[in-house]
Amino acid sequence: MKKNRLLAKWLNNDLSEDELAEFKASPDFEKYQKIKNYTEHLKVADLDENVMLSNILKQEKVAPKVIPLYKNLMFRVAAVFVLALGITFALNSLVSTNQKANFGEKTTFSLPDNSEVVLNSGSEINYKKWNWDNNRRLELKGEAYFRVAKGRRFEVQTSLGKVSVLGTQFNVKARKNRFDVICYEGRVKVNYANTQILLTHGQGVSFENGKQINRQVSSLKPEWTENQICFYKENIRTLLDEVERQYNITIELNTKDTISLFTGKLPAKNLDIALQIISTTYHLEAKKVSENKIIFDEK
Template identity: 30%
Template structure:
């Protein structure tokens, strides 16, 4: 026999939830008081440490600024470049003067000059150095060191040649460390093995004739002559590398470039042709 149990609606769905006490017994003043107490109870920084921190910050900032200025002065580099067909005269921070031949460039640190008088050179330049601390000119293959003098440096590719005009010049090979002192009227040229050969000049004005727009060559490989013409006239010259003649002669930059090419080419039975890209040298 099945017994049925009657469950009324009130048992399944009570008319109300149990009574809950949702009231908050603390006032906001009590909450704030307890929060303030908790903050005050935390460990505080001693006045001595706080004072040290305040003093250290400006000192550290000053050190950083000073270090930054020192590094800027040490490594800031000024560059001067003489384009093809151009000669430039420039004055260094101590009043020393340099004249750059065409297609040459120098760089130095102007803000560090009082501590280290050093110039890096690529190309050819004449220097008149004021007396003072050591003065160095660094090139690819050598270093020229003086105190106060005048000299000319030719440093292009593997060619390195220094001519002294006043004072005394010391040259140091960066190939093998060979060093040599030269005096006015002497010229040091770098050999292929890194050593220097010394020569006494019959005409000391010849190496610096370029400053007067005159170019003198004595037994100079022809490709070097063509390269000089390119620099002085801002033109391109194409030629067969197999042309290995030695040229002796001179020309001035006041002459037209085609006249100069004719003077240089004629003794060797060479001819030249003007093209859209420059001049082409070829055998007749």
């Protein structure tokens, strides 16, 4: 601290004779003397305050960039809009799409590759649009008729079995413990439990409780698409379940005969005739207890 005080006084020539002698005796005096000798030859130009002010005023003023509030708001709205579009696209592409036909209705729709699907009453389909052309796979509950566009393998998965095709027309029905597949064009591969079957045009197969039933068909497409309910070796309870779906009604059955199998057709647009055919076939009496409820009793 004393050393710094002596240095300052030396630079200002304020040291007494004793202090000067003490300072010259310090080991750093020679270095300080060289620095002082060098700086004495340096000259600093006089400061012209008027010239400096003039130069400052001549400099070009750059106006700060101001973004109007309404433009800032527009940018935010646009960003939100783009984000919403992205979310919508992701939802539409990645989340499963559901198509459903309620009781008493039929629904026709197209898949992303323009394959056409007709859903029968009380049926539904789930599939994902994302990467559809490379993964044409859907899940079916109920019954549907497919007209498949050419492309990669097309798969229909049900709780009872799987159907695989390339490009063809076929019908699939999976109700309770019965699985039916009919090929109307091309070839269809059916997987049921440990059984694999290849169907071609006009061939069909049914599985019920593990039992296989082969059949031949002459129609060009499912009868139900033309308002005719077709049955092949099916019991009365299965028959009545289908009538309930087609007409959106409830049927109560009071009979001991639930084993006899029915093969034939019922109209899907004339309930009175359908009830008459069932009554005659099974020797039953149909009673309409309300607009939407029918009771079958033994005669």
